[in-house]
Amino acid sequence: MSVVLDADPLRRAGGENFPVALRLLPPVLRRRLRAVYAFARLVDDIGDELPAQGRALEVPAALDAVRADLGRIFAGLPPRLPALASLPEAVRACALPRAPFEALIRANLQDQVLHDYASREMLLAYCALSANPVGELVLAVTGSPRTAPVTARSDDVCTALQLLEHWQDVREDAARGRIYLPREDRDRHGVRPEDLRGPVATAAVRALLADETAWALDLLRRGSELVAALSGAARVAVSGYVAGGWCTAAALSRAGFDPLPAPPRPRRTEILRVAARLYAGAGLPEARTGPSRTMGLT
16 A cells, blocks of 8 residues: 555656646645645546556545545644645635535545446536646635636536546556446447447447537536636636647547547647637637547637
């Protein structure tokens, strides 16, 4: 267990779909965002890597160790885990709430017992634990308003990013015994669990993923309205996050909605271009998706 708890959770940051700490942000803000991300990444690594090593029974104890450190941090004491060394400063300086951190832990505990989601509604409830709390923390770190409309649009962005990450990693998740594509959607397209573990996607899998990507894009477009409500560093950061999600959808489209050979990854230059467009107030490009055609960016 200590191998996971003592590892650097930011080692995988380069493979993420959106900039974790955009270089255009002030150093202090980058540092605090990275501290929040390190917590989320550590919790995810515990929930993913220990089961992959055949040590699933150790997950609750490892997450308990993280929760204990969270208690120490909010009590004004230093954490014991190296991965969380930078989090106390962010918690104090930004008055970060504890509830979003606890939600991320609960999401990973849920991952250990719930491996298939019957409906989109069930998957959205999971994203409310596994993704939306990160948006709440980003708003707090950047000093953004946290009104109900702002929070709702933040939730849309975070949920869309989580969904798109799942669509990228369909085969990896299926190999772990987890399927995030809603069962009702799979049944409608005639997709079986074993179809998600093949070397390439069938026509039915590609049609399913085209529909799921369109769903995520609808959420992302609605969430992109958040950019207009923000200014300064917060606007820069959220523009980057939304652009990362948009470009992930574009990568899925370029792959013909077949992520099984390898997870499609967005292009960095494309992320920057779309982020600049968002920051300038131009909104997201138009897109067209469907089971038999790729997504067109204009």
